[in-house]
Amino acid sequence: MDIPTPWPSLDPSAVGALSSSLRGQLFHPGEHGYDDVRKVFNAMIDRRPAVIVRPADAEDICRTVSFARTNHLPVSVKGGSHNVAGSAVIDRGLMLDCSGMKKIRVDAERRVAVAGAGALLADLDRATQTGGLATPLGVVSVTGIAGLTLGGGIGWLNGKHGLACDNVLAANIVTSDGGLLKVSADEHADLFWAIRGGGGNFGVVTSFTYRLHPVGPVLAGGFLFPAERTREVLRFYPEFAASCPDELSMSASLGRDDSGNPVLSVGVCWSGEHGGADSALRPLRDLGPAVDIVAPTDYCELQSAHDAGFPQGQNHYWKSSFFTEFTDDAIDILLHFAAELPSPASGIGMQQMHGAAARVDTAATAFPHRRSQIELLILCQWADPAETERNVGWARALFEALQPFAVRGVYVNDLGDEGEDRVKAAYGANYDSLSAAKAKYDPTNLFRSNQNIRPAP
Ligand SMILES: Cc1cc2nc3c(=O)[nH]c(=O)nc-3n(C[C@H](O)[C@H](O)[C@H](O)COP(=O)(O)OP(=O)(O)OC[C@H]3O[C@@H](n4cnc5c(N)ncnc54)[C@H](O)[C@@H]3O)c2cc1C
Secondary structure, X not given: OOOOOOOOOOOHHHHHXXXXXXXXXXXXXXXXXXXXXXXXXOOOOOOOOOEEEXXXXXXXXXXXXXXXXXXXXXXXXXXXXXXXXXXXOOOOOEEEEHHHOOOEEEEOXXXXXEEEOOOEHHHHHHHXXXXXXXXXXXXXXXXXXXXXXXXXXXXOOHHHHOOOHHHEEEXXXXXXXXXXXXXXXXXXXXXXXXXXXXXXXXXXXXXXXXEOEEOOOEEEEEEEOOHXXXXXXXXHHHHHHHHOOOOEEEEEEEEEOOOOOEEEEEXXXXXXXXXXXXXXXXXXXXXXXXXXXXXXXXXXXXXXXXXXXXXXXXXXXXXXXXXXXXXXXXXXXXXXXXXXXXXXXOEEEEEEEOHHHHHOOOOOOOOOOOOOEEEEEEEEEEOOHHHXXXXXXXXXXXXXXXXXXXXXXXXXXXXXXOOHHHHHHHHHHHHHXXXXXXXXXXXXXXXXXXXXXXXXX
16 A cells, blocks of 8 residues: 655654755755756656755665655655656655766676666766777667666667666665665566666666677768658658668657658668668668768767757657557558647657567566567657647647557656556556566555556555
8 A cells, every 4th residue: 555645744853864864965845956956857847845865875865765764755766857757756755866876887898887876878878988888778868877777778779789678787776665785687686677677666776787788980870751752761661670680770750841741750870880781771772862861970979969859948748659560541640740740849759679679578577568669759849838738739639549550558768647557558568577576675655756566465
């Protein structure tokens, strides 16, 4: 059973005692800094925690979790704050802002990196690339490694090296009893399994140990197709994405040109020997792109190439689903809605999942969506709150229209606040095992500000 939430009857002397026991900082409502720390990436989210703690180290986290448990305060955890549902911040609970814990150690010889849970993708990529190494992460460098990894982590290296969570070798995690556990294939293997796809349901990760791979300058860039080819390229894209070599990863985006016509661009990253790229990219070039820019690119440069498209302070509303093909009827819908895009920064993203990421057994980690497929993300982004209804309405209508063509499931990291059925669809066949792990490691659901897994009865 969930613990109840008693705020505002929090004992000030207990909060004071916690504050003086910490090496990090504690913020009360109304205090200088409180409003900055509670802000998350999605400007639609405006929540007020009873207390915010910014820990300096794992011991601070242990103390804070014990305090939260004793005082019946549900806990939210902030890594990079990018989650679209805004689950990093909680009303009337305790928010743990891990952004101060960014320490990274790279052992280039063993090809391993240990990263503090507050690191952003850019921090980890920069540290690993000094040795010509990298671990698979996402494609926008200011995203947090923690939320991304715990939910899966789809990016440019997923075809060759799997998801971010597939490359976690170990983690340190503070569970709901305030104890710090090291988890790996040999220690607390059920918890190690659960945090690779089960999100932040099981405790506060203080650090991750990642496997690294040699990743040199990649061949990266993209193709923009003329509007009259949009239908043809859409039909071709899922099939090609499922059959292309592991070294090729793609992410397409359907938008609208200045005349209002739907247009498709396909971003690519080739992470193999450069000589192999030409034949791999030939099928895309045969479709006659109007723009074809693919060039040797520094990996960190590629990782931050999309950052400018996602400025801070914007409102976001997203809907995610998976597709293995686009039928003519589905394409009709996509083209119709793309022509009516509600804001210039919005779009329909089509991130490919394939290769090594798709070959992992469904039950091997908690991330269940193991097949070659496209994650279709309806992504609305706008500045003016007066535009909210139009953007949300458009995204919902497109999502509903496409559902008959989608395969079951949703990517947990791109899920909004969408109800129990969608949460279950996100964890898929692994839900019951996750629920058993939740009952063992967080029986009172202290960590419930997430795509929440109910503890098994
Ligand atoms: C602009 C943008 C680009 C993105 N690109 C990609 C992409 O390329 N690939 C991809 O796979 N996803 C991508 N995402 C989605 C991203 O993976 C999720 O939003 C993810 O939750 C972000 O992690 P975070 O740490 O920044 O988020 P936060 O909002 O800080 O945290 C999200 C949740 O993660 C959990 N969490 C965070 N830190 C901890 C911790 N230390 N211990 C335990 N639980 C924790 C908590 O449950 C928290 O509520 C993108 C999102 C955005 C906004």
